[in-house]
Amino acid sequence: xxxxxxxxxxxxxxxxxxxxxxxxxxxxxxxxxxxxxxxxxxxxxxxxxxxxxxxxxxxxxxxxxxxxxxxxxxxxxxxxxxxxxxxxxxxxxxxxxxxxxxxxxxxxxx
Amino acid sequence: xxxxxxxxxxxxxxxxxxxxxxxxxxxxxxxxxxxxxxxxxxxxxxxxxxxxxxxxxxxxxxxxxxxxxxxxxxxxxxxxxxxxxxxxxxxxxxxxxxxxxxxxxxxxxxxxxxx
Numbered sequence: 001x002x003x004x005x006x007x008x009x010x011x012x013x014x015x016x017x018x019x020x021x022x023x024x025x026x027x028x029x030x031x032x033x034x035x036x037x038x039x040x041x042x043x044x045x046x047x048x049x050x051x052x053x054x055x056x057x058x059x060x061x062x063x064x065x066x067x068x069x070x071x072x073x074x075x076x077x078x079x080x081x082x083x084x085x086x087x088x089x090x091x092x093x094x095x096x097x098x099x100x101x102x103x104x105x106x107x108x109x110x
Numbered sequence: 111x112x113x114x115x116x117x118x119x120x121x122x123x124x125x126x127x128x129x130x131x132x133x134x135x136x137x138x139x140x141x142x143x144x145x146x147x148x149x150x151x152x153x154x155x156x157x158x159x160x161x162x163x164x165x166x167x168x169x170x171x172x173x174x175x176x177x178x179x180x181x182x183x184x185x186x187x188x189x190x191x192x193x194x195x196x197x198x199x200x201x202x203x204x205x206x207x208x209x210x211x212x213x214x215x216x217x218x219x220x221x222x223x224x225x
Binding site: 090092094099102 | 114143145158166210218219
C-alpha cells in the first residue's frame, strides 16, 4: 500500500510570512500533484510534477519533486489570507488511481 | 456549467435508510472517481470507472456501498442501511484520461449526515 505523509497537519501564520509543507512517502511515484481545497468546495489542482528534481513556480508558490520521486514540498512566499485552505498532495504511478495525503490545513491571518 | 456537478449538496438521513448520491462529470471525461472525506482526513478512494471497463471497486468499505455509471456519463453512489460512521463528504471527480498525471476535476461534494 502506497502512503503519503503530509506535515505539518496544521499551520497558522501571519500574512507576509513564508512557509513550507512537506509530502513524503517510502514509495516511488511517477507523478505528484498538489491540490488546494477551500471550505465547502472540492479540491482544485495547483500543479503536477513528473520529473525527479523538478521545480515549478506558480506566482508565490514553489513546488519541488524530490530527486528519487518519493517526496515533494510546497513553499509559499509572503503568504496572503487568500492562501488559506487545505493543501493536499497526491501521488500516482502509470494508470493507477491517485493516493492522497491527509493534507495540511493552512490558516493565514491578517 | 462546465464543471463536475454533484447532488444533493447536503443530505441528512436516519440510520438504516438508503441514500443515493449523484455525480455529473465533465463532458468527454472518460474517468470518474468517488472519494470519501471525513473530518480531518484526506481523501479516501472508493471506486473508479473508466469508459466501458469493469470498475475498480477496491476502495469500497463494505457491501453496503455500490456505484454505477450509466452511458459512460452520470454516476450514482448508493449506500444501503446507512450507519453513523458513513457520515462524511462524498466527492466525485472526473479526468480526461485515467493516466495518473492527468488532473482530476472535483465537484463540491455531498455532505452526508446520518442521525
